[in-house]
Amino acid sequence: xxxxxxxxxxxxxxxxxxxxISLGENKWRWRRRYFSQFRIEPHLWINxxxxxxxxxxxxxxxxxxxxxxxxxxxxxxxxxLDPHNEYLGLSGVIGAKVYDASRNGINMFDLDGMTERExxxxxxxxxxxxxxxGEVQGYMLYRCIMYAxxxxxxxxxxxxxxxxxxxxKAFKRNANATSEKTxxxxxERRMSLIDTGAFEKNAEMSKVIAGNSIFLLSRLHTPEAQSxxxxxxxxxxxxxxxxxxxxxxxxLYIIIDEAEKLGDNPIIGKIAAEGRKYGIGIIAVxxxxxxxxxxxxxxxAMLISFGIKEPEELNYVANFISGGNESGRFIEVKxxxxxxxxxxxxxxxxxxxxxxxxxxxxxxxxxxxxEFKISELSRNGIRKDDLLRYFxxxxxxxxxxxMISKGELKHHEIMCGKYSGDWYISSxxxxxxxxxAVNIISRHLLSMGIRNRIYNSAYGPDIxxxxxxxxxxxxxxxxxxxxxxxxxxxxxxxxxxxxxxVIVNDQSLKNYQERLANVIPFSRLEEQDFxxxxxx
Numbered sequence: 001x002x003x004x005x006x007x008x009x010x011x012x013x014x015x016x017x018x019x020x021i022s023l024g025e026n027k028w029r030w031r032r033r034y035f036s037q038f039r040i041e042p043h044l045w046i047n048x049x050x051x052x053x054x055x056x057x058x059x060x061x062x063x064x065x066x067x068x069x070x071x072x073x074x075x076x077x078x079x080x081l082d083p084h085n086e087y088l089g090l091s092g093v094i095g096a097k098v099y100d101a102s103r104n105g106i107n108m109f110d111l112d113g114m115t116e117r118e119x120x121x122x123x124x125x126x127x128x129x130x131x132x133x134g135e136v137q138g139y140m141l142y143r144c145i146m147y148a149x150x151x152x153x154x155x156x157x158x159x160x161x162x163x164x165x166x167x168x169k170a171f172k173r174n175a176n177a178t179s180e181k182t183x184x185x186x187x188e189r190r191m192s193l194i195d196t197g198a199f200e201k202n203a204e205m206s207k208v209i210a211g212n213s214i215f216l217l218s219r220l221h222t223p224e225a226q227s228x229x230x231x232x233x234x235x236x237x238x239x240x241x242x243x244x245x246x247x248x249x250x251x252l253y254i255i256i257d258e259a260e261k262l263g264d265n266p267i268i269g270k271i272a273a274e275g276r277k278y279g280i281g282i283i284a285v286x287x288x289x290x291x292x293x294x295x296x297x298x299x300x301a302m303l304i305s306f307g308i309k310e311p312e313e314l315n316y317v318a319n320f321i322s323g324g325n326e327s328g329r330f331i332e333v334k335x336x337x338x339x340x341x342x343x344x345x346x347x348x349x350x351x352x353x354x355x356x357x358x359x360x361x362x363x364x365x366x367x368x369x370x371e372f373k374i375s376e377l378s379r380n381g382i383r384k385d386d387l388l389r390y391f392x393x394x395x396x397x398x399x400x401x402x403m404i405s406k407g408e409l410k411h412h413e414i415m416c417g418k419y420s421g422d423w424y425i426s427s428x429x430x431x432x433x434x435x436x437a438v439n440i441i442s443r444h445l446l447s448m449g450i451r452n453r454i455y456n457s458a459y460g461p462d463i464x465x466x467x468x469x470x471x472x473x474x475x476x477x478x479x480x481x482x483x484x485x486x487x488x489x490x491x492x493x494x495x496x497x498x499x500x501x502v503i504v505n506d507q508s509l510k511n512y513q514e515r516l517a518n519v520i521p522f523s524r525l526e527e528q529d530f531x532x533x534x535x536x
Contacts, residue, residue, distance in 0.1 A: 007074060009066040010360040012036035013344065016332060017354065028329040030336065030357065038347070038358045040070050042250045045301035045350055048281030049272055053289040053317060054306025059343040060285050061086045063304060064255060065363040067283065069093055072212060076250040076279075079208050079237075081230050083217045083258050088372065090363075096212035098372040102219035103427050104203045106232035109149070109159045112239045116153065120145040126231055129265070130224050131190045140183050144168050161195050194225045203233075205240040209252050227261045234267045241271070241278045251279030259284035260291035269295035289317050302349040304358070307340045314338060321348045321355050370399050371408075375426040378409060381439040384422040400424070412436050416506075417523035419444075429456055433505065437476045437522055438462045441503060445474075450530055461493060461500070467534040470498030476522070479508030483515050490516070501533065 014030040042048045050067070052060050065087060068078045072094045080087045080096070091098050108126065111119045124142045127133065133141065144167040148159035151167075168188050175181040203215075215233070220226045237254065244251070254271075262268060271282060272295045284292050289305070290313065303321060308314045318334035333355055336346050340357065348355045374396065377387055388396055403409035403426075410432030414420045419440050428435040438456050442463055445452045452465040452474075461473035473493045477486055486502065493500045501518045503525065512519045520528055 007039040007041050007070055008037045009040050009063070009070050010038040010358045012038050012356050013359050014357040015354055016329065016356070028332050030332065033356075038356070040067055040302075041074075042071070042076075042253075042281060042301070043074070043248075047272075047276050047299045047301045047350070048250050048253070048279075049275070049296060049300040050281070050283045050302045050304065051289065051292060051297060051300045052283065052285045052304045052306075053287065053292075053308070053313075054345065055287060055308055055310070057342065058306030059345065059360060060306055061257070062343065062363050063306075063345065063360045064257070064283065064285055065090050066360055068253070068255060069363065071250065071253055074250070076253055076281075077209065077212050078253045078255055079212075079233075080214045080255040081217060081233065081257060082214055083226055085216050085218050086257070087214050087255075088216065091214055091372065094212045096214045097207075098375075099203060099213060099215045100219060100372075100375065100427075101215050101217045101229055104215070106203065106229055106236060107158065107160050108228065108232040108235075109145075109161075109164075111235060113242075116146065116149040120149060122235075125266075126228065127191075129263075130227050130231075133187075133190075137183055137187060140171070140180070141187055144171055144184075144187070147171070161191065165191055165195055190224075193222045194228055203236075205236050209237070209240060209244075223261060226258075230256060230262060231265060231267060234265075234271060237280065238267060238271055241275065241280050244278045246277045247279040249279055250281055253281045253283055255283045255285065257285045258287075259293075259296075260286045260288050262293065263291055264293050264295075268293040272296040272299040288313055289320065301351075302347065304345050304347045305337060306345045307342070308337045321346055370396055371403060374399060374403060374424075375408065378424040378426045380427070381423055381425040381436040383419075384424065387424060410435075415523075418526040431478060431480070434462075434476055434478050437478075437503070437505075441474060441476060441525065444525055445530060448530060450534070461497070464497070465530070465534065467531075469534065471496075472534050473497040473500040475500065475502050477502055477504045477508065477512065479505060479511070483511060486512070487515065499533070501530075 012033050015033050016028055017031040018028055052064055054060050068080065068090060071078055078094065088098065090096065108123055109119065111122060114122070120142055123145055124138055127141060128138045144164060148163040148167040152159040152163060165188070168184055168191065172181055172184040172188065175184060217226045217229060220229055234254070268282065271280060275281060282296060284296055286292050289297070305317050305321065308317055314334060314337055318330055318337055322330040322333045333346060336357060340346065344357060344359050346355055347358050370391070373390070374387065377390060400409065404411055408426065410425050410428050412423050412432040414423060423436045425432055425436050435456065438454060442452055442454050445465055450465050452463050454463055456462050462476050463474040465472045465474055475489065490500045499518065501520065502512060502516055503520045503522055504512045506521050506523050509519070509521045
């Protein structure tokens with residue numbers, strides 16, 4: 001039994017009523033309502049979906065937080081796709097797991113229940129929509145995707161965006177015609193916008209559906225990357241949804257802020273049409289109702305609109321809310337939307353006869369997730385003492401061990417030198433030792449006034465340092481790979497960099513010094529005159 005108090009998210013201020021005839025015209029008027037609460041009860045709706053629209057600063061995010069909290073109190077779970085970290089404070093209120101989308105990814109290549117050709121076709125369609133590719137570009141992209149599947153499937157692996165980039169490079173090297181090479185170069189430029197760690201691995205959908213989660217998209221720095229992440233997430237939910245038992249109770253609500261990024265998207269239409277049977281709903285939040293997928297708009301059980309000033313959008317939403325049946329009703333809704341106070345909204349639902357004006361209370365969701373704060377502080381490596389200095393309780397120390405046990409935090413101990421101590425990192429691409437050392441080296445160079453940039457990828461050195469005489473490549477080696485591989489790597493760097501310096505852990509120093517010049521032990525890092533090295 002749903003507790004009605006848990007469903008309250010605001011107060012109904014006014015309701016549109018049909019008034020008396022005046023001068024031969026029928027009048028629709030806003031009538032005040034007293035002691036009337038606005039409830040959100042999706043278990044009573046035919047479809048569970050909602051659309052929230054309105055101009056910037058009107059109160060959309062606050063209302064969405066209140067709705068999310070009410071849904072959780074009624075027993076549903078929420079998964080929030082948050083482009084600007086606006087919902088982070090809600091994590092402590094609803095007990096949500098916080099994911100940084102740049103590290104907890106959605107591998108768009110990992111689509112369950114499809115053949116490789118079907119997967120390649122789906123991925124090609126998704127990328128064509130996002131990047132507005134032509135037919136020739138789309139066909140070439142499809143070939144590259146199929147090539148990546150072919151190579152990785154032989155090893156029993158699923159490809160990712162890095163593998164697609166390598167496939168495009170391979171096709172480009174073997175291109176016979178200039179036009180074909182031009183197309184591949186165009187694809188390479190576009191795909192580089194989404195070549196991040198976000199698309200290499202998968203968040204576990206069973207855990208997402210069974211709990212509350214917030215996916216922070218702010219570090220996906222391009223609209224294309226955010227759009228593809230959201231669509232990939234929805235595809236994974238849809239695939240998992242079909243394996244669930246059918247239910248008439250809300251199970252999971254997916255809250256998509258800035259839903260206009262997806263436009264008319266087939267996967268939204270599928271969830272909008274079929275989600276009700278499995279208890280899956282979508283709440284789309286946007287400044288532009290017309291840009292939200294038409295199937296979702298058509299299947300939404302409730303539309304909530306905050307103030308709108310833009311004329312075309314104002315007319316569209318007013319017509320939608322009023323039902324387009326009488327000009328008087330349309331005019332009154334339009335006036336309300338144009339002049340409504342901040343924090344108030346006009347709402348219409350499937351179980352409402354007339355539109356209402358709702359005043360949303362302030363959703364106090366300012367608590368901070370300690371786990372997320374630890375993750376943020378240790379993103380680029382941080383010493384334990386510095387990390388714990390940010391907190392004033394023993395909870396953080398226990399959370400460190402908990403995050404390490406779950407693999408969300410990596411630990412490395414540096415035994416000697418200026419930077420000795422326990423270090424943590426939450427976003428390591430390689431081993432904890434390697435990435436902590438790379439970040440320490442970069443900071444050390446900056447402290448000496450040497451401008452540098454961390455690459456730490458297959459496409460560049462660990463660090464590139466800049467000087468007036470040229471660029472210097474700096475590599476950190478843990479000793480886990482062969483010295484022959486290091487020599488080959490350094491030879492490759494010599495064509496693009498004035499000098500390559502290798503910094504190694506002390507255990508591997510002797511082996512490297514026997515074969516390579518410019519080798520520095522990490523423990524003696526602070527003693528090196530990098531300025532002279534670059535000038536030389």
